[in-house]
Amino acid sequence: MAHYRGPDPKREQFRRYLEKAGVVDSLTSVLVALYEQPERPSNALEFVKQHLNSAGQTSADTEALQQEVIDLRQRCARLAEENKDLQTKLQRYEPASEDGATAD
Incomplete structure (x- = not known):
């Protein structure tokens, strides 16, 4: 039983x-x-x-990841712009240092 x-x-x-x-x-x-x-x-x-x-994957996870992607893309764009500005400044000074360089 x-x-x-x-x-x-x-x-x-x-x-x-x-x-x-x-x-x-x-x-x-x-x-x-x-x-x-x-x-x-x-x-x-x-x-x-x-x-x-x-x-x-919950929608909260997805939303958080999407927001992180947006933030990282904006940061990447800012850094690319900063890099471009710094390269432009460097180009202004680089030719002057090449002309004034002496051979060792």
Whole structure:
């Protein structure tokens, strides 16, 4: 005769943790996507890995990365402009130092 065991508090706590973190929803959506594939992929584990990776990036992560790209592009443009200005200044002084240079 089978004995009924009540829910283990550790298991319930872990299950709530997974639900709160969004793991259960992510796994469910990936498994549903796999189920709805017209043709089963040859490597189901690889399918799950790929879809979990794409589902794992939150919009906040994406937005933060996009903002970082914008900031870095602006910094790169400022540095390129500064480099151009410094090269122009250097060109003004470089010919004078070549004319006045003495051979050793």
